[in-house]
Amino acid sequence: MMSLHPVLDAVTRRIRERSQPTRAAYLERLRAAAAQGPRRLALGCANRAHGFAGCTAAEDKAALRGGSTPAIGIVTSYNDMLSAHQPYGDYPERLKAAVRAAGGVAQVAGGVPAMCDGVTQGEPGMELSLFSREVIAMGTAVALSHGTFDGVLCLGVCDKIVPGLLIGALSFGHLPTVFVPAGPMPSGLPNKEKGRIRQQYAEGKLDKDALLEAESASYHAPGTCTFYGTANSNQMLVEMMGLHLPGASFANPGTALRDALTDAAARRVVGLRTPIGEIVDERAIVNAVVGLLATGGSTNHTLHLPAIAAAAGVALTWEDFAELSAVVPLLARVYPNGSADVNHFEAAGGMAFLIGELTDAGLLHGDAATVWEGEEGITAYRRPLRLEGNDLVRGAAVGESADPAVLAPVSSPMAAEGGLRVLSGPLGRAVVKVSAVKPDHRVIEAPARVFTDQESVQAAFRRGELHRDVVLVVRFQGPKANGMPELHKLTPPLGVLQDLGYRVALVTDGRMSGASGKVPAAIHVTPEAAAGGPLGRVRDGDVLRLDTERGTLEVLVDDAEWTARSLADAPADAGVGCGRELFGVFRRAVGSAEAGASVFG
Numbered sequence: 001m002m003s004l005h006p007v008l009d010a011v012t013r014r015i016r017e018r019s020q021p022t023r024a025a026y027l028e029r030l031r032a033a034a035a036q037g038p039r040r041l042a043l044g045c046a047n048r049a050h051g052f053a054g055c056t057a058a059e060d061k062a063a064l065r066g067g068s069t070p071a072i073g074i075v076t077s078y079n080d081m082l083s084a085h086q087p088y089g090d091y092p093e094r095l096k097a098a099v100r101a102a103g104g105v106a107q108v109a110g111g112v113p114a115m116c117d118g119v120t121q122g123e124p125g126m127e128l129s130l131f132s133r134e135v136i137a138m139g140t141a142v143a144l145s146h147g148t149f150d151g152v153l154c155l156g157v158c159d160k161i162v163p164g165l166l167i168g169a170l171s172f173g174h175l176p177t178v179f180v181p182a183g184p185m186p187s188g189l190p191n192k193e194k195g196r197i198r199q200q201y202a203e204g205k206l207d208k209d210a211l212l213e214a215e216s217a218s219y220h221a222p223g224t225c226t227f228y229g230t231a232n233s234n235q236m237l238v239e240m241m242g243l244h245l246p247g248a249s250f251a252n253p254g255t256a257l258r259d260a261l262t263d264a265a266a267r268r269v270v271g272l273r274t275p276i277g278e279i280v281d282e283r284a285i286v287n288a289v290v291g292l293l294a295t296g297g298s299t300n301h302t303l304h305l306p307a308i309a310a311a312a313g314v315a316l317t318w319e320d321f322a323e324l325s326a327v328v329p330l331l332a333r334v335y336p337n338g339s340a341d342v343n344h345f346e347a348a349g350g351m352a353f354l355i356g357e358l359t360d361a362g363l364l365h366g367d368a369a370t371v372w373e374g375e376e377g378i379t380a381y382r383r384p385l386r387l388e389g390n391d392l393v394r395g396a397a398v399g400e401s402a403d404p405a406v407l408a409p410v411s412s413p414m415a416a417e418g419g420l421r422v423l424s425g426p427l428g429r430a431v432v433k434v435s436a437v438k439p440d441h442r443v444i445e446a447p448a449r450v451f452t453d454q455e456s457v458q459a460a461f462r463r464g465e466l467h468r469d470v471v472l473v474v475r476f477q478g479p480k481a482n483g484m485p486e487l488h489k490l491t492p493p494l495g496v497l498q499d500l501g502y503r504v505a506l507v508t509d510g511r512m513s514g515a516s517g518k519v520p521a522a523i524h525v526t527p528e529a530a531a532g533g534p535l536g537r538v539r540d541g542d543v544l545r546l547d548t549e550r551g552t553l554e555v556l557v558d559d560a561e562w563t564a565r566s567l568a569d570a571p572a573d574a575g576v577g578c579g580r581e582l583f584g585v586f587r588r589a590v591g592s593a594e595a596g597a598s599v600f601g
Helices: 006-036 045-052 058-066 085-101 126-146 161-170 191-202 208-218 232-241 256-271 282-295 300-312 318-325 342-349 351-358 377-383 454-462 487-501 558-565 578-588
Strands: 071-076 105-111 150-154 177-179 387-388 393-394 422-424 426-432 443-451 472-475 504-508 521-524 543-548 552-555
Touching: 006 282, 006 318, 006 521, 045 393, 045 521, 058 105, 058 161, 058 487, 071 126, 071 161, 085 105, 085 150, 085 256, 085 387, 126 161, 126 300, 126 578, 150 161, 150 256, 161 177, 161 232, 161 300, 161 318, 177 256, 191 208, 191 487, 232 282, 232 300, 232 558, 256 387, 256 393, 282 300, 300 318, 300 558, 318 426, 342 351, 351 377, 377 472, 426 552, 443 454, 443 504, 454 472, 454 487, 472 543, 487 504, 504 543
Parallel strands: 071 105, 071 150, 150 177, 422 552, 443 472, 472 504, 504 521
Antiparallel strands: 387 393, 422 426, 426 521, 443 543, 543 552
C-alpha cells in the first residue's frame, strides 16, 4: 500500500483537529454506554418479560430469558410498494435463522418509513422527502431505545433511508452494527434511452403513453433503480465506510449470492466486537467522500455526509469535498455521467476494483476499521465475497477492469478530478457537479429568469419564453422554505434548451441530486432565500455568471444597486396538505444546507 496522498492526509488531519472536542465528547458518551452493557440484564422482571413475550420460537425465548445469548435488533425499511424495499419482506426470517445458527437471537426491533423520490418528483409529497431522513433517524433510535440489544442489523437502501439509519444507529454508537443491502434490479431499458425519451416528451414529440412505456421498461422489477443516483451512491458509501460485507453492495435481489451475503451479514454481527461509533471516524468519512468523488456520485451527499459525520462527532465541510475533489480522479462512468448502469459497474469490477485502485494510489485510509475487522482494514474489501458452489468465500483481488469505459484505473481515469466544485460569490455558496458537464458549458454568463417553483419553469418553457441564453433562478426551494424538494422535472427542459445551442444554467437553493447531468447547476445555494439569503435580491434580467472553473457564482449588478435592493417576499406558505403541516417544526428548526440541512445539533 502506498503512503497517503498529501492532500488526503492534510484534509484528514484538519478534520481531526477541527472535530477534536465533538469527537471526544461523542466517544466518551459511546464508551460510557458500552460499559453499562445491555440494559436488559438490569431490567426488572416485568420489563424483561415484555422483551421476549413475542418470541414464537421456544429456543429464542429461553435464550433471551437467560440473558447471556447475543441479542440482535433488526431495523427494517421494508414495504412492498417500492421496488428497492420490496426484497426485504422475507429478510427477517432469514436473518433470524442465520443469527440463531451463529448462537444468537434476532428480533425485529422496529420499522422506519421509506418513501420514493421517484414517485413524489414534482409532487407535494416531495416536500417531506429530505425531512424523512430525520424521521428515519428518530425511528431507528426509538427501535433501539429498549436497550436490550447487543448488535444491530440495518436494512435500508434508498435516498434518505440509509443516511437516516446511519444517523440513528450512531446515536447508539456503542453497538456493533452491520448494514444489509438488497441490491439493484436487473438492467432494463438503457438509462440513456430513457433520458432520450424523456427529452422527446418534453419537446412534445412523444405522448404520455410512450413515456409511461419507457419508464415501465426502466423501473421493472424488485431492487433499486439502476442509474447512479442517491440510492446506489448510498450503497457505495456504506461499503467505503466498511459497514457492508466486502462486495455486498450490488448483488441483485433474489440471487443465490444475495441470499448468501444476507446470511453472512447475520452471522457477522453476532461475532462483531467493534461498535459502529468506533468505525465511523474521520478516516471512514474521508473514505466515503473519496468514493463519492471517484464515482461521480449524488450531490445529495454534500448534505448527507456532513449530517452523518456530525452524528459521530466529526465536522465535515464543503471545503473538504472541494479540496479532495481536486486530487481524486473520476474512475466511473455510470448514468447520468455515462451510458452504463450499476450492473455494468459491478460486472466491470465494482467496489473491489475501485477500492484497490484508490488504495494503491494513496487515496484511501487503508487502515480504517470495518465490520470485517482484522488488520487489513478497508483493504480487505479488495477481495469481495463470492460463491463457490454453495459456499461463500473470499474471492481474488480484482486487478483489472473488465470494461475501462465504465470503470477505469487510476493510471488512465475518466477525468483527472472528481468533478465536484464549491462556488462562492455575492449570491452565497453552492455546490456543482461537473463530471457530466462538457468543458464548453462550464462557464455560463446570461440574463436571469427568476421563479419560485418548478411548475412555473415548465410552463414558461412550454410557452417558448426560455428559448434563449438564460440562467434559471429557482428560489425558495431550501429546507426552511419548503423542505428542499428535488427539482428533477427541470432536467428535460434544460437539456432541450442546451441541445438547441443556448447557454443555460440553473441556480437554486433546492436540490437536483444524483440524477443531474449535462447542464451546469449551482445547487444548495446557502444561505437560502427563505433565510434572508442574497438569492432573494435577484431580478429578471440580471446577468449572472456561473464559473465552475474559478469556483465563482456572481451577479453582474452595480454594487450600490445590489445592496440597496430589498429581498423578495417568500411565496405564501403552502406547507399544508399531504402531511406537510406535520413537518412545520422541521422547517423552523433546520440548519443550513452546508451543515447538512439537519435539525439535529
